[in-house]
Amino acid sequence: MSPRRRHAWPGFAVFGALAILGLFLLRGAAAGAVLFVAMLVFIFACINALRSEDPASVAHNQRSGLSGWFGGWF
Numbered sequence: 358m359s360p361r362r363r364h365a366w367p368g369f370a371v372f373g374a375l376a377i378l379g380l381f382l383l384r385g386a387a388a389g390a391v392l393f394v395a396m397l398v399f400i401f402a403c404i405n406a407l408r409s410e411d412p413a414s415v416a417h418n419q420r421s422g423l424s425g426w427f428g429g430w431f
Contacts, residue, residue: 368402 375395379388 365402365406368398368405372399372402 372395375391375398379391379395383391
């Protein structure tokens with residue numbers, strides 16, 4: 358079974374667009390809200406880019422990209 362290729366760049370492109378919007382075009386609370394969403398998009402784009410699609414690790418629930426510093430708790 359060949360693994361499906363994951364494209365990580367759309368998440369980072371959305372982050373870049375939101376960051377530019379929040380930093381240069383908006384002011385006040387709207388800028389803060391947009392930058393907060395941009396931060397969350399960046400975090401999830403990084404998780405998606407680092408997530409493993411190896412069939413052996415998916416079958417054994419080794420989600421190291423999602424567990425982070427929690428180790429093997431989840």
